[in-house]
Amino acid sequence: MKRLVIVGAGGTGEDAAEIIRAVNQRQPTYEMLGFLDDDPSKKGQIISGLPVHGPLRSAADHIDTWFVDCLGSPSSFRARPALIDDLGVAEDRFETLVHPAAEIAQSASIGAGSIVYPFVYVGAGAAVGRHVIILSQVTVNHHCRVGDYSILTTGCAVSGHVTLGRCVYLGAGCSLRDSIEIGDETLVGMGSVVTRSVAAGQVVKGVPAAS
Numbered sequence: 386m387k388r389l390v391i392v393g394a395g396g397t398g399e400d401a402a403e404i405i406r407a408v409n410q411r412q413p414t415y416e417m418l419g420f421l422d423d424d425p426s427k428k429g430q431i432i433s434g435l436p437v438h439g440p441l442r443s444a445a446d447h448i449d450t451w452f453v454d455c456l457g458s459p460s461s462f463r464a465r466p467a468l469i470d471d472l473g474v475a476e477d478r479f480e481t482l483v484h485p486a487a488e489i490a491q492s493a494s495i496g497a498g499s500i501v502y503p504f505v506y507v508g509a510g511a512a513v514g515r516h517v518i519i520l521s522q523v524t525v526n527h528h529c530r531v532g533d534y535s536i537l538t539t540g541c542a543v544s545g546h547v548t549l550g551r552c553v554y555l556g557a558g559c560s561l562r563d564s565i566e567i568g569d570e571t572l573v574g575m576g577s578v579v580t581r582s583v584a585a586g587q588v589v590k591g592v593p594a595a596s
Contacts, residue, residue: 523540
């Protein structure tokens with residue numbers, strides 16, 4: 386069984402623990418060792434039945450283990466690459482998690498270190514990058530491209546041939562029309578409807594979405 390440490394003991398980390406349990410119900414695959422988190426008040430606590438061992442910087446001390454990347458929020462999503470680099474562990478030690486209730490087309494791909502929640506659909510020819518988090522009820526339609534370190538939150542609808550850049554954050558319930566591009570480090574607000582391409586580094590919201 387592959388030994389896992391979950392990086393980040395917030396809500397995403399707890400969700401990841403449940404995804405791992407769902408995978409293990411199908412076929413015993415993982416042994417969960419616990420969490421790492423920089424919140425000093427969490428050290429030594431039991432969260433979702435697992436101990437918090439210490440801060441993120443202690444990741445390199447864990448030998449013969451793999452890691453689950455649960456870092457990132459609306460306030461820190463642009464910093465995700467630096468946060469991962471600071472862990473000081475090799476890229477091939479990040480596990481990719483796909484909930485058994487997600488539907489991934491055979492011609493689609495999911496990058497290393499990504500997490501796919503239950504009831505997600507990833508369509509034909511879609512390519513999801515590394516360290517992407519896709520929450521429940523998200524649809525990524527055919528031939529989309531999702532850049533590394535992006536976060537797609539609950540209920541997003543991404544139409545076909547959309548390209549999301551690196552470190553994009555899609556707020557809950559937003560919709561993106563087909564064949565547009567969303568630039569790196571852009572945040573799309575909750576419930577927004579994006580009808581045209583968006584340049585890098587923007588915050589857009591509304592119906593139709595605007596900066």
